[in-house]
Structure formats: structure tokens, C-alpha cells
Amino acid sequence: MLMKKTLLTAFAVAALNTTALTPISAYAETPTVSAPAIGMAIDISKGLDFAQNHSDIKADPAVRFGKLPNGMTYIILKNATPPGTASIRLRFNGGSLMEDDSQQGLAHFLEHMAFNGSKNVAEGDMVKILERHGLSFGADTNAHTGFSETVYELDLPKVAEDDLDTGLFLMRETAGNLSLDDGAIDRERGVILGEERASDSPGRHAYMKWATAAFGNQKYAVRLPIGLTDIISNAKRDRFVDYYNHFYRPEQATLVVVGDFDPDAMEAKIKTKFADWQKPAAPIRVTDFGAYKPKGVISEVYTEKGLRTELSLTWAAPLTETYQTYASANVDFLNGIRTQILNERLERQAKLPDTPFASATIAHDDIDHTAKVTQLSITPKPGREKDAFIAAYTTVRQYAEFGADQAELDRTLSDIETYFKQALQGAKTRNSRDLSEALVSSVADGDVFTSPQQDWDYFVAMKPKVTLATLNDGIKPLFAGDGPLLWHEGPTLGDFDKQSLLDTYKQVQAAQMTASEARANKPWPYTSFGTPGKVIKREDIKDLGITQLTYANGVRATIKTTDFKTDEIGITVRFAGGLSSLSPASKPPVFAASVSDLQEGGLGKLTASELKDSLTGKIYGVGLGLGEDATTLSGGTTKADFATQMEVLMAFTTDAAYSSDAFERLKAFIPDYYNSLNSTPGGVFQMKGSAVLRDNDPRYTMPSQADFLATKNEQVKALVDRQLKTGPIEITIVGDISETDAEAEIAKTFATLAQRADKPVIPADGLTLHFPTQNLKQVFEHQGRADQDLSYVAWPSADFTSDTQRARALTVLAEVMSLRLTDIVREKKGLSYSPYASNYYSQTFPGFGYLSAVAQVKPEDDQAFYDTLSEIVTELKTKPISDDELLRAQKPLLDRMDTDLKTNTYWAGALPGSTTDARKLDYIRNRREQYQAVTAADIQRLAAQYLDMSKAVRIQIKPAVTAEAAAAK
Structure with a gap:
């Protein structure tokens, strides 16, 4: 159900690259760990069904849901963004968790075999067929295998009859006609082993150790989708066929088609092409995933060179998977607000100069077929693991005991309301690819797919019911599960070993908590910049649908009004110069400047946290880019917040604070970042490749860790500030905005600046860049x-x-x-x-x-x-x-x-x-x-x-x- 995806900033941990789980959204996906299951349990043995058939929530009426006599479910949605395109997804309700012991890795291997021959497509021809229809392998043609699903993806750039027919034909071949030829299997083994080899990393090893500690008696702990190399190398055809027959069957499949076509014609095509897919006589195989067993408070650690240092606390409880209902959605909605408020507290704390952690986040979600969890993840500053653990967990305990204050609740509700409103305004121009992914996710999660209008109506009805008392009553249950499992991983443990981790937890548990101080929002102070500037030149370029303006102070602008996406506006402020305005001989700190976050440095009148609070409920962005010929500030917004977005970009142009605290916080991530890069070939290439290809030009050279840490905030400020305050300015505005409104806001912001030079100052060696001719x-x-x-x-x-x-x-x-x-x-x-x-x-x-x-x-x-x-x-x-x-x-x-x-x-x-x-x-x-x-x-x-x-x-x-x-x- 889309109404639960409400957060503007959602935390996600990368399961195989950091400590923890499969991706966990900061917005709650499940009931609290102490609450009973709400809704009808999902019965896998009966095949797939749509959640609305077991729920009091009605599905989006614009979406067509169907089921063939053979049990295959399908979803059709007409959508014309972008026009003349379509997205097709075929999801099978089987992933690595469904493999038996002799099949570990074969769910993923089968995904590859779908491109290697079928009844009506010779080995190697499927990709070629798609390429002839304009689909690029990887970008438009892909598939993925997870713990509990395999999904095939086609994004068609055209929706001519032949393109649609070919897409459905190839999905039908995948569904029931794969050859699984012995020779083809053998030829693909090296590719799979290459993928396993390329994707292996210290982070994956740490994840496996963590999963074993958390869910040691369950399949999740031993069923990475990539599988085991021995099985990949030696599995016989019969093991592939066994898995294929049990999970590539119509009752386990959902076809999703979204795009610019006639739904009636599409439904007829689906029925024609998939009606002959026979349902096997054998019953659906039901997998025993293992039941979660309580472990109490336990402490585990893992060290390996190349790991980033991370700490986590994970509370877990048994999982009963149910279809979504209004009751479960209400719990999700409230838990999302609870976790968002806590994440805001942790983020604010991390930005303080004396805080021992660089970041900390809380997440509450389900792990497929395994457990429901709440997890606190902490990135400590170097050498401060124990202090970071104490500070972050103390914040959690403080929040659980005293709850949120009214101002925090109001800010969060305002942000959520803005999100729902924007989604409603953009309902008619949602992207087909995004919609197809969302529909697949709704099937996987047992959710009801709802429209933006339904989501908005839900929010309007829920908002008055979200009282502070109701919110705070549900905080403690988030941390009432079994555990927590205490975890520390990194290249070394320092003095924070397994026992110290446990002792420190007990110390925080025993400590007396005090309530946090409430904070008030400061008003946004950047609303007036001087006398609006005037346009002195206008040129309409009709063949491209753009207007170009020149203001009296020399600021230029290009405006393109579009209807591609309702209420979406992108702004780029371009300061000519960029890397070409920097002399290589001066060895400018380009890398440090490019990875520093201008917004984190705050403004002269507002810290980064105060800025965020002052613009609660607003949609805006601040992105800094250092390009070859220009430095850019960019942002994305809506018509309602367009004026604010322009003010924000103007404020960072004229009054960026470049807080030294923000730069020092960035440095806290650097040692682990460099260590992790050194642990993989791709990471080392990231450090070295660009410089080698440019004959070691200092503008493209990533500094050593020591040199980065020695870089001063003043050096970064000097580089960026010079670009923003002296470079000739050009503004590009694209999206759902009138020329009149765009022109007026430029006049009130950037057109008020003093005149700048027409061209950037380019040093004598600025435009010199060489490919190497020696040491090749x-x-x-x-x-x-x-x-x-x-x-x-x-x-x-x-x-x-x-x-x-x-x-x-x-x-x-x-x-x-x-x-x-x-x-x-x-x-x-x-x-x-x-x-x-x-x-x-x-x-x-x-x-x-x-x-x-x-x-x-x-x-x-x-x-x-x-x-x-x-x-x-x-x-x-x-x-x-x-x-x-x-x-x-x-x-x-x-x-x-x-x-x-x-x-x-x-x-x-x-x-x-x-x-x-x-x-x-x-x-x-x-x-x-x-x-x-x-x-x-x-x-x-x-x-x-x-x-x-x-x-x-x-x-x-x-x-x-x-x-x-x-x-x-």
C-alpha cells in the first residue's frame, strides 16, 4: 500500500555492504514487535493472490488486477509517462530462501539461464532480439534474484504492437519454456562465478556473520542469493529443473504491465500468450524458513581488513506475514512517524561538534520470512566506538522513556503532508517504470496498491487522530523485541571488544535518563535580496520550446516549461569556470570540495539543522557539482515551493557558512572510506584510474588519506566560494513552471547581484589536459x-x-x-x-x-x-x-x-x-x-x-x- 511510503528521507542499510539487514526503510513496514498480527495471514500453499481480496482496503480503481484459470496473476495499468513507452515485470514468488541445500545459488543461476535458450529462442538470441527492439542489456533488460523473489524486467522504449508482442513472448518463454541445456549451463558457470567473485567484499562477510548471530537457526542466515561456489560449479541439470518446476509455475507468477497502451488489448494479449501455461499437478512447495528463537541480550563482533567500522543494536521478534489492512496501515503510519522523529534527533546530534558518532539511524521493518526487527545503526568517529555507542543508545533510551514533544510531531506531520500533497498533484504523470516497481513490491509485501488520491484521503483522515499521547504510547514497543543483538564490526576492535560492548550496554541500561530539551523553529531569513533586476534581452527558441533571458546584471537564464511531470521543477545555477578555471600547478583540493556537502555547512544565519527546521514542510534541494567548465548548484521543487527553492540557492551562493564542524564530521568517515576502497579492485580503480587516464593532473587526483585529513576547511571554502561569488551565472529552469513565474523569481534573487564578468578567468594551463604517452x-x-x-x-x-x-x-x-x-x-x-x-x-x-x-x-x-x-x-x-x-x-x-x-x-x-x-x-x-x-x-x-x-x-x-x-x- 503506497500510503505507508510517506517519509521524505528514509534510512536504508545496504545488506551486503555494511553491517546489517536487507534494505530497511525508516518508515515502518510492520506492526510493532509487541503487537499481534493484524490481518489475514498469507498462505503460500494456495498460490499468489492480491491483498485487496483479503483486506478492508480498496485497490486503486485505475489498476486492472486479474487471474488466469491456470492461477497466474496479472496487473495492468495504462500510463503515459513517458509517452509511447511501457514497462513489463514478471515476478516469481521464489528466491534463495526457497532453495534446498543442494540448490544454493540456483535461483540466481536460473535467472541467468532465462537469457540462454528456450523452446522458441536459441541460446544467445534473447538479448539480440531485445537489442533489435531498442533495449540495451542492463539498462532496459535486466533481472534480479533476492531472498524471496525473482523478477524479470523489460523497459520498452516503444509500444508498437510488435514491441509489446515481443516483450510478452519473451516473458512467456521465461515462464515455462526454458531449455536448461546442459551445455548452456556449463557455459554460464564461469559468468556466475565471476559475479560471485566481483561482488565479494568484507562487507558481505560481515553480513553473513551478523545474520548467523541474529537468525542462526533460520534459512535467512545461510541463503545469500549468490549461493555457494561448489554448487554453482557442479550442480547438475536436475537440480535446476527441480527448482524451475516448483517455482516457475503460474500460481507463483505475477505479470505487471504498465505503459502507454490500450488496457483491453493488453489483457487480451496476456490471456492469449499465457493461457497455455500449464499448472503442474504437484502441489506448491512450501518452504520451512525456520522460526525465530529468542536469544536474549547477546554481544558479537567481527573484524576484517577493509571493513568500515559500524555498531548496531537489533531487537527482533517472530514474524507472521499478513495482508495489509487499515489496522496494520495505521500501525505502520504511526511507527513511521516515531522512527522519523528519532532519526531527526540522531541526525541533529551527529552534527554537533562534540558528538562521538558521525551518524546514527533507527529502522523498523520485516525481514522476509524471518523476523520483524528494530535496529539502531551507528557510525562512530575514529577511535570513539564506546562513546558513540553510549551517546546514540542514550538518545534512544531517552526517547523511549520520555517520548517526542509537540513541536517534533508537528514538524514531521508537516513534512508528510507535503509529501502526500506532492504525490497527489503529480498523480497523472507518474513514471511507468516506477509504477511497475511499486506494483511488484505491493505483491511481494502483501500490500494493497492504492492511488495518490486514496493516500491523501487516508492522511487527511489520520492526521487529527495522531495525538502526542497516542504517538508516545507506541515508542517503547518498538524496542520490546528479543535482544538486542549487540554488534561491532571493523578492521579492528580497539578497546571495544565483545565483553566491553556488553558491559557498555548494561551501563546505559542502568543509567537514569532525563528528557531532551524542546527546540523552536527559527524563521527563514533569506526572503529579500534587493531591488529586482530587469530583463534586457529575450529570445524565444521555438523549435526547442525554450526561452532565453538576459538580465541587466548579466545573469542569463534558460526556461523550458514542460508537462512531462506535473508539479516537478528542476533548477540548475551554473557558475562558469569549473575545473578549467583552476590551475593544475596550484594543486587545488578538488576531491575534498566535491565530496563536502555545502548544505551541511549551513548558512551565515542558520546552521544546517536550523535551516532544515525553518523550512519544514518545504520541498527543496541543494546539490553542489564541480564540472569541467562550470560549478553548479541545483535543486528540485514544486510550484508552491519554487520561490523558496530560488531563495535557498541564492542564500548558498551569497552566504554559505562552510562550517568547520561539518568538514570535520566528513573527515570522521574518511579512514573507513579509504580502507573500504582499498579492499576491492573497483575501489582502487576509483582512487587511481581517473588520475592515470589524465596523466596525473592534480584536478583529477584523489588525495591520499593523510593528505585528505590534512586538508583544511579554509582551502575548500576558498575554492568553492571563489566559483560561486565570481563565476558568470546562468540559470536553467525545466519543468512545470510558467515562464512568467520563473522570470519573476530570478529577478528577485540572482538578478539582484552585482554585475559579474562575462567570462570566467582561465589560467594559462587551465585548458590543458593530457592522455598519458609514457608508463602505459x-x-x-x-x-x-x-x-x-x-x-x-x-x-x-x-x-x-x-x-x-x-x-x-x-x-x-x-x-x-x-x-x-x-x-x-x-x-x-x-x-x-x-x-x-x-x-x-x-x-x-x-x-x-x-x-x-x-x-x-x-x-x-x-x-x-x-x-x-x-x-x-x-x-x-x-x-x-x-x-x-x-x-x-x-x-x-x-x-x-x-x-x-x-x-x-x-x-x-x-x-x-x-x-x-x-x-x-x-x-x-x-x-x-x-x-x-x-x-x-x-x-x-x-x-x-x-x-x-x-x-x-x-x-x-x-x-x-x-x-x-x-x-x-
């Missing part, structure tokens, strides 16, 4: 698994602006290379899970660009990948590609362009800079024609021109134990 082989070490290796090859190419047709053609060349890497490196040789190629071109630095190819492989296969890549390159140079291959590379690009033009996101990215460089408008106009003009001969010519292996940079990220030997070679 670079070897770096990572501290992770000994069988993890990243192999990266890049060739110098060209910039964008000097020849845009060439740049488009190089992108198509990269797409062709990706097709071949997938076909040969992944499918035929099984060397890597996800090899790909890409094309990067600069629009700022003359002559700079590069083509690249990358794969994560085993160390002993690094040379095999390089050799295979060399063979691919040679063939691209010597033989023209086929018309079919060109089609499969071009069509997804072309169809994505058509969809892009119907989104605010595209225009918000394409228009900035166009008032001073009219070529950017031509880039929009001609990009489709240029991509269409690329020929097979162009691909061969560009491959011969740019793919010179003697000029390529080769980067290898190897495990530390073999790095020295690799360098010697």
Missing part, C-alpha cells in the same frame, strides 16, 4: 580476495566539440565493442560477469577523450582478457561489422533518445551553458541524425584510427600478493 602499463594493489582482478584498457581518442559526428560515431563503436565483449568474454569464454566498453569525450578540454574496455577477472585470466580484447580490436579494424550488429548497437541509443526528449532530466542536463554557447542547442537538434548517420564503414575506419594497442593505457588492479609479480612481467 600501470599495476596497483588491492587488499581483497586473492582471486579478484580488474583489467582496464583505454585508448586516446578525441574531444566532442571539434567534430561532433566523430564523437557520436565513437560512442557507437564503444557500443559495438560492448556487444562483442558480452558475447565473447562473458558468454563464450566465461572470463567475466560484466565486461563493457565506453566512450568518454570532453566538451571543455581540446583534444581530450578516450575509449575504454574493462572486465573483472581472475588474476590468471588478466592476460587472456587482454589477448581477447586485442583480437576483438583487430577484427573491428580489418572486417566490417554486420548490419545486424550495427542495428543492435544503434537502436537502443536512438530509442533512448526519443524517450529522453520526454523527460525533464534530459533537458536539465542538456540546456545549461547554452546561453553562452549556442552550439549546445545544435547538439540537441542534430544528435539523432548524427547517430543514424554512423555506418559500418565508419566503425571500421574509427577502429583503425583510434584502437592502437601500442598507445593504449593498460591498468591492472591485482591482489597484493601478486601485484609485484605482475609489475615484473
Whole structure:
């Protein structure tokens, strides 16, 4: 039920990358741990059904729910955002938790086999069929396997009859016609093992240890979706077939189709294509997930190099899964408010300079088929684990004992009301992909899918009932479950070991609590900036639907009014200069500036916390970006809050505080951040790759940990403040806003500033950027698994602006290379899970660009990948590609362009800079024609021109134990 998704800021922990659970929303998903189940229990043995059939909540009347005679459920929703597109999802009610001991990993393996042959599609042809229909593998064609579901995803860029028919046909093949050929299974084993290898990390190891401590007698503790390597390597076909027959059956399947089509015609297609899917005679297999067993208060720890330091307390209770009802929704709603208020307290506390934790969050949710939990997660500042635990848990105890105050409740209700109102106003232009995902989630969670109008009506009815007494009465039950399980993970334990963790918990438990002090909101002080400026030049560019303005003080603006998304407005304030205005010789602290949060630094008249309180109930954003040719401030808002959003951006332009406390808090995360990067090949490449490809230009060099920690707040302030206070200003506004309103708010804010120079000051070496010509082989070490290796090859190419047709053609060349890497490196040789190629071109630095190819492989296969890549390159140079291959590379690009033009996101990215460089408008106009003009001969010519292996940079990220030997070679 969508009405429970009310929070504007929801905490989620990444199960396999940090301490804790599968993603847990800060908004409550379940009744409190002390409350009985509310609603009818879900009976898996009877197959899937819709929650509204077992609930007093009515489903969204615009959605069509159906069930075929064979038991397959389906959901259809007509939706035209973006126009002419559709999203298809096929969900099976089976994931890793449903595997038996001999099938661990096969639910996920089966997901891969869906792309490797069926009754009517030869092995390897499914992806090619989709590419011919404009779907790119990964971006538009994908699947995922979780603990309790497998979902296949198709996002169709076109809804012609043939496209829809092909999408449904391929889903039908997946549903009941997979070949599961022995040879195909064997060929895919290397790909799965490559995925397991690439995804392994210290965080995953910590998760497995945590899950065993929390749910040691239940399947959840031993059923990671990736499975066991021995089973992946050796499982026979019969184990695949057994799982396929039991969980890929109509009663366990739900087809979701959302898009710009006729629902009646779509329903007829579904009935025609899926009616012959036979229901097996065998009953549905019911899995024993294991019952939660109380453990009392226990303390566990885990250490491994590369881990980030985290603490957590988890309270758990047995779970009875039920369909959603109004009674359960009410509990969820109140628990969401309770957790949100506590999270606000913890966030505010974390921002204080003397607080020993860098962050702390509370979450309350279900873990699939396992338990209902409440969890406090804490990121301590370095060396302050014990103090962080005391401070965060004391805040929780204080809240549980004394509850919230009226001001906290009012602020939270105001934010929730704003969210519901925005959702209601945007109801007619919801994104089809988002809707399909939400419908799948409603089936998985046993929720009733409701409309924004229903959700709004629910909130209006509930709001008067949410009294402070009612809210506070339900806080203690959140922490009344079994436990807590006390947990500490990190590279070392310091002096906070298992016993100390337990002793400290008891200490806080025994301490006498006092109520927290209430706080009042400060008024928003940034409402007037001076005499509004006047427009002195206006140009209407009708073919692109934009208006460009120049104000008397030199501020320029581009306004594009759209109806793509109701009540959605994006603003970008562009300060010309960016990296090109920084001299490499000055070694500017670009990385530190780019990761610092300008909003966290507050304003001259408001701290970050005071700012948040003063704008309670408002929708706004503050994002800082350091680009090649400009620094940007950006935000997203609604028509009601547009004036406030402009005031916020203006306030940060003129009066950002750059609080040293905020920068020091950022530094608290740095040691763990660097340690975690060093633990994987991808992390090391993130630290080293960009600098290598730019011949170690300091603007692109990530500093060492010591250098970052030595960076002073004043250095970051000087860099950013200079950009914001001296750079020529251009504002881009895209969305559901009239030109008149946009023009007026610019006049009252940025048009009041003093005149600035027309062009940024560019130092003599500012526009110089080089691809390396020496030391072309670079070897770096990572501290992770000994069988993890990243192999990266890049060739110098060209910039964008000097020849845009060439740049488009190089992108198509990269797409062709990706097709071949997938076909040969992944499918035929099984060397890597996800090899790909890409094309990067600069629009700022003359002559700079590069083509690249990358794969994560085993160390002993690094040379095999390089050799295979060399063979691919040679063939691209010597033989023209086929018309079919060109089609499969071009069509997804072309169809994505058509969809892009119907989104605010595209225009918000394409228009900035166009008032001073009219070529950017031509880039929009001609990009489709240029991509269409690329020929097979162009691909061969560009491959011969740019793919010179003697000029390529080769980067290898190897495990530390073999790095020295690799360098010697």
C-alpha cells in the first residue's frame, strides 16, 4: 500500500555492504514487535493472490488486477509517462530462501539461464532480439534474484504492437519454456562465478556473520542469493529443473504491465500468450524458513581488513506475514512517524561538534520470512566506538522513556503532508517504470496498491487522530523485541571488544535518563535580496520550446516549461569556470570540495539543522557539482515551493557558512572510506584510474588519506566560494513552471547581484589536459580476495566539440565493442560477469577523450582478457561489422533518445551553458541524425584510427600478493 511510503528521507542499510539487514526503510513496514498480527495471514500453499481480496482496503480503481484459470496473476495499468513507452515485470514468488541445500545459488543461476535458450529462442538470441527492439542489456533488460523473489524486467522504449508482442513472448518463454541445456549451463558457470567473485567484499562477510548471530537457526542466515561456489560449479541439470518446476509455475507468477497502451488489448494479449501455461499437478512447495528463537541480550563482533567500522543494536521478534489492512496501515503510519522523529534527533546530534558518532539511524521493518526487527545503526568517529555507542543508545533510551514533544510531531506531520500533497498533484504523470516497481513490491509485501488520491484521503483522515499521547504510547514497543543483538564490526576492535560492548550496554541500561530539551523553529531569513533586476534581452527558441533571458546584471537564464511531470521543477545555477578555471600547478583540493556537502555547512544565519527546521514542510534541494567548465548548484521543487527553492540557492551562493564542524564530521568517515576502497579492485580503480587516464593532473587526483585529513576547511571554502561569488551565472529552469513565474523569481534573487564578468578567468594551463604517452602499463594493489582482478584498457581518442559526428560515431563503436565483449568474454569464454566498453569525450578540454574496455577477472585470466580484447580490436579494424550488429548497437541509443526528449532530466542536463554557447542547442537538434548517420564503414575506419594497442593505457588492479609479480612481467 503506497500510503505507508510517506517519509521524505528514509534510512536504508545496504545488506551486503555494511553491517546489517536487507534494505530497511525508516518508515515502518510492520506492526510493532509487541503487537499481534493484524490481518489475514498469507498462505503460500494456495498460490499468489492480491491483498485487496483479503483486506478492508480498496485497490486503486485505475489498476486492472486479474487471474488466469491456470492461477497466474496479472496487473495492468495504462500510463503515459513517458509517452509511447511501457514497462513489463514478471515476478516469481521464489528466491534463495526457497532453495534446498543442494540448490544454493540456483535461483540466481536460473535467472541467468532465462537469457540462454528456450523452446522458441536459441541460446544467445534473447538479448539480440531485445537489442533489435531498442533495449540495451542492463539498462532496459535486466533481472534480479533476492531472498524471496525473482523478477524479470523489460523497459520498452516503444509500444508498437510488435514491441509489446515481443516483450510478452519473451516473458512467456521465461515462464515455462526454458531449455536448461546442459551445455548452456556449463557455459554460464564461469559468468556466475565471476559475479560471485566481483561482488565479494568484507562487507558481505560481515553480513553473513551478523545474520548467523541474529537468525542462526533460520534459512535467512545461510541463503545469500549468490549461493555457494561448489554448487554453482557442479550442480547438475536436475537440480535446476527441480527448482524451475516448483517455482516457475503460474500460481507463483505475477505479470505487471504498465505503459502507454490500450488496457483491453493488453489483457487480451496476456490471456492469449499465457493461457497455455500449464499448472503442474504437484502441489506448491512450501518452504520451512525456520522460526525465530529468542536469544536474549547477546554481544558479537567481527573484524576484517577493509571493513568500515559500524555498531548496531537489533531487537527482533517472530514474524507472521499478513495482508495489509487499515489496522496494520495505521500501525505502520504511526511507527513511521516515531522512527522519523528519532532519526531527526540522531541526525541533529551527529552534527554537533562534540558528538562521538558521525551518524546514527533507527529502522523498523520485516525481514522476509524471518523476523520483524528494530535496529539502531551507528557510525562512530575514529577511535570513539564506546562513546558513540553510549551517546546514540542514550538518545534512544531517552526517547523511549520520555517520548517526542509537540513541536517534533508537528514538524514531521508537516513534512508528510507535503509529501502526500506532492504525490497527489503529480498523480497523472507518474513514471511507468516506477509504477511497475511499486506494483511488484505491493505483491511481494502483501500490500494493497492504492492511488495518490486514496493516500491523501487516508492522511487527511489520520492526521487529527495522531495525538502526542497516542504517538508516545507506541515508542517503547518498538524496542520490546528479543535482544538486542549487540554488534561491532571493523578492521579492528580497539578497546571495544565483545565483553566491553556488553558491559557498555548494561551501563546505559542502568543509567537514569532525563528528557531532551524542546527546540523552536527559527524563521527563514533569506526572503529579500534587493531591488529586482530587469530583463534586457529575450529570445524565444521555438523549435526547442525554450526561452532565453538576459538580465541587466548579466545573469542569463534558460526556461523550458514542460508537462512531462506535473508539479516537478528542476533548477540548475551554473557558475562558469569549473575545473578549467583552476590551475593544475596550484594543486587545488578538488576531491575534498566535491565530496563536502555545502548544505551541511549551513548558512551565515542558520546552521544546517536550523535551516532544515525553518523550512519544514518545504520541498527543496541543494546539490553542489564541480564540472569541467562550470560549478553548479541545483535543486528540485514544486510550484508552491519554487520561490523558496530560488531563495535557498541564492542564500548558498551569497552566504554559505562552510562550517568547520561539518568538514570535520566528513573527515570522521574518511579512514573507513579509504580502507573500504582499498579492499576491492573497483575501489582502487576509483582512487587511481581517473588520475592515470589524465596523466596525473592534480584536478583529477584523489588525495591520499593523510593528505585528505590534512586538508583544511579554509582551502575548500576558498575554492568553492571563489566559483560561486565570481563565476558568470546562468540559470536553467525545466519543468512545470510558467515562464512568467520563473522570470519573476530570478529577478528577485540572482538578478539582484552585482554585475559579474562575462567570462570566467582561465589560467594559462587551465585548458590543458593530457592522455598519458609514457608508463602505459600501470599495476596497483588491492587488499581483497586473492582471486579478484580488474583489467582496464583505454585508448586516446578525441574531444566532442571539434567534430561532433566523430564523437557520436565513437560512442557507437564503444557500443559495438560492448556487444562483442558480452558475447565473447562473458558468454563464450566465461572470463567475466560484466565486461563493457565506453566512450568518454570532453566538451571543455581540446583534444581530450578516450575509449575504454574493462572486465573483472581472475588474476590468471588478466592476460587472456587482454589477448581477447586485442583480437576483438583487430577484427573491428580489418572486417566490417554486420548490419545486424550495427542495428543492435544503434537502436537502443536512438530509442533512448526519443524517450529522453520526454523527460525533464534530459533537458536539465542538456540546456545549461547554452546561453553562452549556442552550439549546445545544435547538439540537441542534430544528435539523432548524427547517430543514424554512423555506418559500418565508419566503425571500421574509427577502429583503425583510434584502437592502437601500442598507445593504449593498460591498468591492472591485482591482489597484493601478486601485484609485484605482475609489475615484473
